[in-house]
Amino acid sequence: MSFYLGILLIKIISQVTHKQNTRMRENNNAQQRELLIKQKNFRNYPIMEGKFVSNIQERQHVYTFKKIIFEFIFRIFQKQMRNQNLIKNFKQSIMNTIIYKKKGF
Known part of the structure; x- marks a missing residue:
C-alpha cells in the first residue's frame, strides 16, 4: 500500500514541476520576444x-x-x-x- 502511495506522490510532484517548468519557459520566451522587438524594430515604434x-x-x-x-x-x-x-x-x-x-x- 505504501509503495503505491509513494508512486502516486512521485507522479504528483513530477506533474507540478513540469507545469512550473513550462510556465517558466513560456515567460522566458515572452520576455525574449519583447526584447527582440525592442532591439530590432525600435525605430519603427x-x-x-x-x-x-x-x-x-x-x-x-x-x-x-x-x-x-x-x-x-x-x-x-x-x-x-x-x-x-x-x-x-x-x-x-x-x-x-x-x-x-x-x-x-
Missing part, C-alpha cells in the same frame, strides 16, 4: 512618455492623435501667415516637434 508602443492599434492611435493636433495647430495659424515659405517652415517645425518629442505635448 513611436515613443510616448519614454515607453515603446508595440501594439499596432496603439501605434495607429498615437499617429492619428499627433496628426489631429498638428492639423489643428496648422489651421489656427494658417490664416495669419500669408507667405508660402513661412507656412512651409512653420508646418515642418511643428511636425518635427510633435514627432520627436518624447514626453507629453
Whole structure:
C-alpha cells in the first residue's frame, strides 16, 4: 500500500514541476520576444512618455492623435501667415516637434 502511495506522490510532484517548468519557459520566451522587438524594430515604434508602443492599434492611435493636433495647430495659424515659405517652415517645425518629442505635448 505504501509503495503505491509513494508512486502516486512521485507522479504528483513530477506533474507540478513540469507545469512550473513550462510556465517558466513560456515567460522566458515572452520576455525574449519583447526584447527582440525592442532591439530590432525600435525605430519603427513611436515613443510616448519614454515607453515603446508595440501594439499596432496603439501605434495607429498615437499617429492619428499627433496628426489631429498638428492639423489643428496648422489651421489656427494658417490664416495669419500669408507667405508660402513661412507656412512651409512653420508646418515642418511643428511636425518635427510633435514627432520627436518624447514626453507629453
